[in-house]
Amino acid sequence: MxxxxxxxxxxxxxxxxxxxxxxxxxxxxxxxxxxxxxxxxxxxxxxxxxxxxxxxxxxxxxxxxxxxxxxxxxxxxxxxxxxxxxxxxxxxxxxxxxxxxxxxxxxxxxxxxxxxxxxxxxxxxxxxxxxxxxxxxxxxxxxxxxxxxxxxxxxFNPKTALQEWAQAQGMGPPDYRIAERSGPDHAPRFRIIVRLDDGREAEASGTGTKRNIEQAAASAMLAQIGEIP
The missing domain is CATH 1.10.1520.10 (Ribonuclease III domain)
Known part of the structure; x- marks a missing residue:
């Protein structure tokens, strides 16, 4: 060949x-x-x-x-x-x-x-x-x-870090919800909201995999609660 x-x-x-x-x-x-x-x-x-x-x-x-x-x-x-x-x-x-x-x-x-x-x-x-x-x-x-x-x-895994923090506070696992999805299948754009049991929310949006945007939302929440390492 x-x-x-x-x-x-x-x-x-x-x-x-x-x-x-x-x-x-x-x-x-x-x-x-x-x-x-x-x-x-x-x-x-x-x-x-x-x-x-x-x-x-x-x-x-x-x-x-x-x-x-x-x-x-x-x-x-x-x-x-x-x-x-x-x-x-x-x-x-x-x-x-x-x-x-x-x-x-x-x-x-x-x-x-x-x-x-x-x-x-x-x-x-x-x-x-x-x-x-x-x-x-x-x-x-x-x-x-x-x-x-x-x-x-x-x-460093923001989702893991956030879940461990929530559990340490006696909460359940953070809830991730797709608020919006747009764009073609090969380059979807997501807006994802993460919510804690105490009502606090954070969100992230961007083009990429759902997992990556969830990580970004978790990072936003960690920043909000002052737990970014």
């Missing part, structure tokens, strides 16, 4: 020269375009998720040798979650080379966090199968490296 110009450019951005180009093609193929002769990237995504997790866990241990398991776990989750994988995918232009069916292309699939994150994990697996763990590890550390320094800050 001959490497197209756009895939050659993408491989250069990855920093990996594929011996088996079919692995890269499969990693970039979404289920909307799969067929009996064109397998999609779901199995590779499963494998890539594990390679990424092991690499980042090892890097976090080496980066902060005094950190406890309780400190390391949320940092790991922050670095390997789908949103982070999607951010990395955008940085290297992965969406531009994804192979999608017409329906996904029409609904903005190249910009969807879920598709980008899954494809990023599949690409990791493709590198692993093509050249082994050390090659995959080197690529991951090159792409994720700058985020290791900020892992502790990224690990």
């Amino acid at each position: 001959k490497l197209s110009a756009e895939l050659a450019a993408f491989s250069a951005r990855l920093g990996h020269d594929f011996a088996d180009i079919s692995l890269l093609v499969r990693a970039l193929t979404h289920g909307s375009l799969s067929s009996a002769t064109r397998p999609d990237n779901q199995r590779l995504e499963f494998l890539g998720d594990r390679v990424l997790g092991l690499t980042i866990a090892d890097a976090l241990l080496a980066h902060d040798q005094a950190a406890t398991e309780g400190q390391l776990a949320p940092r790991l989750n922050a670095l390997v979650r789908g949103e982070t994988c999607a951010l990395i995918a955008r940085e290297i232009g992965l969406g531009e080379v994804m192979k999608l069916g017409r329906s996904e292309m029409m609904t903005g699939g190249r910009r969807k966090d879920a598709l980008l994150g899954d494809a990023m994990e599949a690409v990791i697996a493709a590198v692993y199968l093509d050249a082994g763990f050390e090659a995959a590890r080197a690529m991951i550390l090159r792409l994720w490296g700058p985020r290791l320094e900020s892992a502790e800050a990224a690990a």
Whole structure:
């Protein structure tokens, strides 16, 4: 299989020269375009998720040798979650080379966090199968490296912090409600209100995932009650 110009450019951005180009093609193929002769990237995504997790866990241990398991776990989750994988995918232009069916292309699939994150994990697996763990590890550390320094800050979860605060005050879990939703499916805009048992409310709005706007609403409430760390 001959490497197209756009895939050659993408491989250069990855920093990996594929011996088996079919692995890269499969990693970039979404289920909307799969067929009996064109397998999609779901199995590779499963494998890539594990390679990424092991690499980042090892890097976090080496980066902060005094950190406890309780400190390391949320940092790991922050670095390997789908949103982070999607951010990395955008940085290297992965969406531009994804192979999608017409329906996904029409609904903005190249910009969807879920598709980008899954494809990023599949690409990791493709590198692993093509050249082994050390090659995959080197690529991951090159792409994720700058985020290791900020892992502790990224690990802070406003929703978790707010729920723990509410429970400490004898309240039930905060209630999140979508007050407004607009925009296309690939870039929805939410306005979300969070309410505590004592009647206090805070809200946030923006374009992105529902989860991210809920986090922003939780941050607004933490600021309101003076609990931002």
